[in-house]
Amino acid sequence: MTAITISDQEYRDFTRFLESQCGIVLGDSKQYLVRSRLSPLVTKFKLGSLSDLLKDVISGRNRELRLAAVDAMTTNETLWFRDNYPFTVLADKLLPEIAANKRPIKIWSAASSSGQEPYSMAMTVLETQARKPGMLSSVSITATDISASMLEQCRAGVYDNLALGRGLSPERKRTFFEDAGDGKMKIKDNVKRMVSFRPQNLMDNYTLLGKFDIIFCRNVLIYFSPEMKSKVLNQMANSLNPGGYLLLGASESLTGLTDRFEMVRCNPGIIYKLK
Numbered sequence: 001m002t003a004i005t006i007s008d009q010e011y012r013d014f015t016r017f018l019e020s021q022c023g024i025v026l027g028d029s030k031q032y033l034v035r036s037r038l039s040p041l042v043t044k045f046k047l048g049s050l051s052d053l054l055k056d057v058i059s060g061r062n063r064e065l066r067l068a069a070v071d072a073m074t075t076n077e078t079l080w081f082r083d084n085y086p087f088t089v090l091a092d093k094l095l096p097e098i099a100a101n102k103r104p105i106k107i108w109s110a111a112s113s114s115g116q117e118p119y120s121m122a123m124t125v126l127e128t129q130a131r132k133p134g135m136l137s138s139v140s141i142t143a144t145d146i147s148a149s150m151l152e153q154c155r156a157g158v159y160d161n162l163a164l165g166r167g168l169s170p171e172r173k174r175t176f177f178e179d180a181g182d183g184k185m186k187i188k189d190n191v192k193r194m195v196s197f198r199p200q201n202l203m204d205n206y207t208l209l210g211k212f213d214i215i216f217c218r219n220v221l222i223y224f225s226p227e228m229k230s231k232v233l234n235q236m237a238n239s240l241n242p243g244g245y246l247l248l249g250a251s252e253s254l255t256g257l258t259d260r261f262e263m264v265r266c267n268p269g270i271i272y273k274l275k
């Protein structure tokens with residue numbers, strides 16, 4: 001039978017490894033999380049025990065295993081139109097303001113998880129185009145995540161009833177999805193076409209992604225150390241066009257992390273503008 005115990009030393013080594021790979025800080029007592037998320041990989045990679053797996057992951061001997069372990073340790077909780085206000089602000093303030101510059105608008109969903117955030121942005125853009133014809137010339141959305149399995153789900157764009165039931169109104173479901181069989185629904189091509197997906201570790205360099213007018217970096221910084229948050233935020237400032245905007249998760253703020261942005265109160269919600 002596969003051993004699923006993990007020693008204090010193994011836990012310490014793994015948490016150090018995880019932080020160095022993707023910035024995620026696990027804290028002192030998340031052994032259960034490591035056990036529950038990595039145990040399936042013991043069988044998948046035909047290893048003898050969780051200890052063997054941790055050794056191989058940390059030594060970096062097996063690249064596929066290392067990537068699978070990091071992927072398994074990411075928390076991918078998400079929903080459609082999460083917190084609502086970011087999408088209202090996008091429709092009512094950001095898109096009209098940036099459209100006034102008469103150039104293509106570029107938006108980045110910097111931790112897209114299974115696609116609900118970038119597709120909610122795309123639906124918001126399509127609704128705005130229908131409400132204000134001619135206002136938006138061209139809008140493109142880049143969605144990135146460190147997790148290969150999440151990017152696969154994004155690209156498939158197929159969601160089950162549980163996922164569809166979280167934050168999506170019946171009207172939006174009717175307008176933007178089609179039947180995919182097995183009780184699932186698929187995002188329609190006109191929504192999908194607006195979004196391109198690519199892998200991006202937020203610890204790495206983003207210059208190749210180009211510059212954006214709006215960045216959503218929501219509910220991912222919470223997993224990082226203050227130093228890492230600061231590094232990511234300053235790099236995001238460099239990835240914004242002049243006057244660009246950054247939107248964080250509802251429980252996240254920039255306090256003590258960067259001075260590159262000014263706070264804009266949107267009632268409801270706070271967003272950040274590049275200084």
Ligand SMILES: C[S@@+](CC[C@H](N)C(=O)[O-])C[C@H]1O[C@@H](n2cnc3c(N)ncnc32)[C@H](O)[C@@H]1O
Nearest residue numbers: 022074077078111113146147201202218219220
């Ligand atoms: C909780 S989800 C947030 C999804 C979405 N932004 C939202 O607010 O609903 C966090 C996402 O961050 C991704 N993530 C974690 N560490 C990352 C890193 N270093 N670089 C890029 N993405 C990362 C995870 O894979 C996960 O999909």
